[in-house]
Amino acid sequence: MSQTTVTEEPPRPRPSVRPTTLRRPRLPGWSRGALLLGSAAIGTATGLVAGLESRVQWGLIAALVFVVGGFALTSAVEGRRQAVDRLAASLVWTSFLVAVLPLASLLWETIARGIPGVSWYFLTHSMNGVLSWQDGGGIYHALLGTVQQVLLASVIAIPLGLLTAVYLVEYGSGRLARAITFFVDVMTGIPSIVAGLFILSMWIMMMGFGYSGFAGALALSILMMPIVVRSTEEMLKLVPNELREASLALGVPKWRTILKVVLPTAIGGITTGIMLALARIAGETAPIILLVFGNNMINGNPFEGAQSSLPLFVYEQWAFGTESAYDRAWAAALVLIAFVMILNLAARAVARWKAPKSGR
Amino acid sequence: MAKRIDVTGLTAYYGTHKAIDDISMHVEPMSVTAFIGPSGCGKSTFLRTLNRMHEVTPGGRVEGKVLLDDEDLYGPGVDPVSVRRTVGMVFQRPNPFPTMSIYDNVAAGLRLNGSYRKSELDDIVEKNLRGANLWNEVKDRLNKPGSGLSGGQQQRLCIARATAVEPEVLLMDEPCSALDPISTLAIEDLIGQLKSTFTIVIVTHNMQQAARVSDRTAFFNLAAVGQPGKLIEIGDTDRIFSNPTVRATEDYISGRFG
Ligand SMILES: Nc1ncnc2c1ncn2[C@@H]1O[C@H](COP(=O)(O)OP(=O)(O)O)[C@@H](O)[C@H]1O
Numbered sequence: 001m002s003q004t005t006v007t008e009e010p011p012r013p014r015p016s017v018r019p020t021t022l023r024r025p026r027l028p029g030w031s032r033g034a035l036l037l038g039s040a041a042i043g044t045a046t047g048l049v050a051g052l053e054s055r056v057q058w059g060l061i062a063a064l065v066f067v068v069g070g071f072a073l074t075s076a077v078e079g080r081r082q083a084v085d086r087l088a089a090s091l092v093w094t095s096f097l098v099a100v101l102p103l104a105s106l107l108w109e110t111i112a113r114g115i116p117g118v119s120w121y122f123l124t125h126s127m128n129g130v131l132s133w134q135d136g137g138g139i140y141h142a143l144l145g146t147v148q149q150v151l152l153a154s155v156i157a158i159p160l161g162l163l164t165a166v167y168l169v170e171y172g173s174g175r176l177a178r179a180i181t182f183f184v185d186v187m188t189g190i191p192s193i194v195a196g197l198f199i200l201s202m203w204i205m206m207m208g209f210g211y212s213g214f215a216g217a218l219a220l221s222i223l224m225m226p227i228v229v230r231s232t233e234e235m236l237k238l239v240p241n242e243l244r245e246a247s248l249a250l251g252v253p254k255w256r257t258i259l260k261v262v263l264p265t266a267i268g269g270i271t272t273g274i275m276l277a278l279a280r281i282a283g284e285t286a287p288i289i290l291l292v293f294g295n296n297m298i299n300g301n302p303f304e305g306a307q308s309s310l311p312l313f314v315y316e317q318w319a320f321g322t323e324s325a326y327d328r329a330w331a332a333a334l335v336l337i338a339f340v341m342i343l344n345l346a347a348r349a350v351a352r353w354k355a356p357k358s359g360r
Numbered sequence: 361m362a363k364r365i366d367v368t369g370l371t372a373y374y375g376t377h378k379a380i381d382d383i384s385m386h387v388e389p390m391s392v393t394a395f396i397g398p399s400g401c402g403k404s405t406f407l408r409t410l411n412r413m414h415e416v417t418p419g420g421r422v423e424g425k426v427l428l429d430d431e432d433l434y435g436p437g438v439d440p441v442s443v444r445r446t447v448g449m450v451f452q453r454p455n456p457f458p459t460m461s462i463y464d465n466v467a468a469g470l471r472l473n474g475s476y477r478k479s480e481l482d483d484i485v486e487k488n489l490r491g492a493n494l495w496n497e498v499k500d501r502l503n504k505p506g507s508g509l510s511g512g513q514q515q516r517l518c519i520a521r522a523t524a525v526e527p528e529v530l531l532m533d534e535p536c537s538a539l540d541p542i543s544t545l546a547i548e549d550l551i552g553q554l555k556s557t558f559t560i561v562i563v564t565h566n567m568q569q570a571a572r573v574s575d576r577t578a579f580f581n582l583a584a585v586g587q588p589g590k591l592i593e594i595g596d597t598d599r600i601f602s603n604p605t606v607r608a609t610e611d612y613i614s615g616r617f618g
């Protein structure tokens with residue numbers, strides 16, 4: 001009896017699993033643009049009506065309307081899966097915008113306000129004898145200080161960091177390696193002012209050296225090293241073991257294998273890590289105030305006497321609060337950004353030029 | 361001159377795990393010896409003990425003797441780097457150096473070990489690429505990266521790289537397992553030519569390949585998963601394939617297990 005029922009009444013097909021047609025209703029192509037315009041309009045209107053001061057709030061309302069409206073519209077016309085897809089996509093895009101807008105606005109602001117102040121004179125003269133309310137003066141002394149301090153810090157931190165990373169990945173195992181990893185992690189979290197205080201107490205107070213660019217570079221290298229170690233370590237771990245074995249099997253000693261095969265393979269990523277570290281220390285102010293002190297005159301010797309640096313210069317000029325000082329602060333900030341940018345591009349160029357063939 | 365290998369009582373460990381147990385055999389100079397056996401029976405491990413690559417693996421440890429002519433590879437004062445220059449190796453997956461051009465890949469072993477004049481290197485690179493039957497395919501693009509070649513070409517490039525340092529023994533760990541039949545044939549031909557210069561040991565999962573290229577064949581097996589691998593028998597390839605003395609060898613060759 002039950003058997004006949006089954007054959008006579010076949011189980012109902014489940015429509016959600018296999019659709020009857022491959023076509024699906026779709027929103028027209030212009031709908032997205034229309035939605036964008038519409039939500040922008042709603043954002044503006046709400047802002048005007050409610051009397052919201054900040055354009056950021058208008059933008060956030062528009063973004064919210066765009067995300068929610070897109071979801072509702074798609075789910076009404078195209079179905080649930082497409083709606084979720086649309087929701088995720090618009091969330092990603094909105095987050096991207098929210099992240100990039102401040103950056104773009106920061107760059108724009110710095111360029112717009114900084115460009116008028118940047119000139120050959122500005123780059124080649126110091127602040128010697130220029131009073132805070134006077135126009136003129138320049139950042140040569142600060143630029144020189146930044147270049148020297150960053151260079152010295154790199155000379156200390158990059159070799160140490162690279163060697164530490166090579167040890168951890170290629171040689172280290174067991175307790176020593178674990179301890180080093182732990183201390184590198186701790187170092188990553190050291191606030192710059194603490195690094196500055198540490199060098200202040202060690203180098204200046206206990207060992208009795210005076211203020212100098214080098215003292216600042218010591219603190220900067222403390223900040224730089226863990227970043228170099230960490231990023232290099234990750235890059236070295238990405239180098240396939242097969243390459244190391246291929247080299248060892250040719251009878252190449254381990255150290256040459258590391259130098260000629262492992263490091264060149266990872267050089268691109270290592271460079272990026274070093275550049276990030278450089279960018280970080282080039283903008284440090286706290287240890288510079290403590291250890292380099294600041295100076296309006298040109299001091300070309302980083303090992304003796306107070307120097308200046310770009311971030312410190314920006315800070316000082318801002319603190320003066322006069323019109324001319326503000327202009328100088330913006331111009332110096334622009335130069336600082338350009339400096340980091342140029343370093344970055346140069347390093348990338350070197351890495352690209354080195355990486356593909358590396359004949360010797 | 362190619363050398364003879366004499367192994368006595370060789371046992372290899374990964375940490376505390378014994379991977380192969382008490383293996384003794386000899387390998388004739390200027391001949392091809394094939395290792396066959398089911399996966400995990402320690403063929404690669406044994407092969408890697410023959411040029412001291414086993415100890416590169418963390419925890420890798422070896423007991424026993426490997427005589428190359430009459431020098432013990434594991435004797436006191438032996439430098440593993442010199443061992444590896446004498447006993448070269450080709451791996452299962454082609455692994456050209458990605459940062460180097462085709463030319464630099466072949467020259468790598470020499471360059472990384474000393475200084476050579478440009479003209480000298482040119483000659484060596486050409487000779488070894490010809491030796492690997494690759495010269496005609498790459499002579500117009502020696503400065504292009506080696507990773508741009510096909511899998512079979514890459515493997516022949518790796519063979520040229522290994523032969524360029526003029527080893528006496530060449531170890532090959534399943535060199536054709538990632539290749540198509542045509543490239544496999546090219547490499548088998550190459551092995552036939554190379555044995556006039558080198559002592560060759562090749563691991564393969566392909567019975568026909570073992571039968572085609574080798575003079576002697578060694579069969580490895582393990583009693584059970586987790587047990588160390590052992591050498592079951594070794595002999596002339598013709599004899600092993602037509603008239604094995606051990607039942608397990610016959611079963612394996614005829615495809616009844618493994
Ligand atoms: N790197 C390693 N670490 C630990 N054990 C390993 C490692 N490589 C191989 N083994 C073990 O050693 C045994 C032999 O492996 P292998 O020599 O690769 O066998 P085959 O090449 O014959 O397939 C296996 O039991 C395997 O699990």
Ligand SMILES: [Mg+2]
Pocket residue numbers: 403404405533
């Ligand atoms: Mg294997």
